[in-house]
Amino acid sequence: NAGVMQNPRHLVRRRGQEARLRCSPMKGHSHVYWYRQLPEEGLKFMVYLQKENIIDESGMPKERFSAEFPKEGPSILRIQQVVRGDSAAYFCASSRAKRDTGELFFGEGSRLTVL
């Protein structure tokens, strides 16, 4: 049973380019969460999605960042016109439901480096 799958694991972009990070949740999970981890920091919540719906995007920067979780295919976190401050590890987690027990299963992350 595969866990949360993220790709690419490492991504290098130049300033002004676009970055697309993909996340496939665990089998049977329909809730996806994106977190960002800056160097030597804890993870910070960005966005929570269900299929075709954004449930909570309170942690997303107002500009340049967007996320989707289409009916078919992985969830995508998109960063337009990247800047050096976007360099971070982006983690995706999934859960079976928005339930009270709360265990999130994290992927191994996508590490974005902006030159």
Added chain:
Amino acid sequence: GESVGLHLPTLSVQEGDNSIINCAYSNSASDYFIWYKQESGKGPQFIIDIRSNMDKRQGQRVTVLLNKTVKHLSLQIAATQPGDSAVYFCAENIGSGGSNYKLTFGKGTLLTVNP
């Protein structure tokens, strides 16, 4: 500012000793806490959780203690092994309606186990 933080950024122990990792939180409304382990280059891995109506919970070789009076959380690892070497994060839930996806992470403690 950070709602969750750690007293010690690094902890070095001898193999076989017990480890104690501490965490302070400031949001008295938090009602759910989780400890995660993150090995280098990997995503956070769930260790143990505790709700605010409890003050102690035990797992396999790990115990979490919660002191709501002083807003303090600790993770105790018994008979620490080299495989326990990792960064340990405490996280609190700031979600509403019983959902536990919107976690606030502390900055982490690096545990190094010396053979």
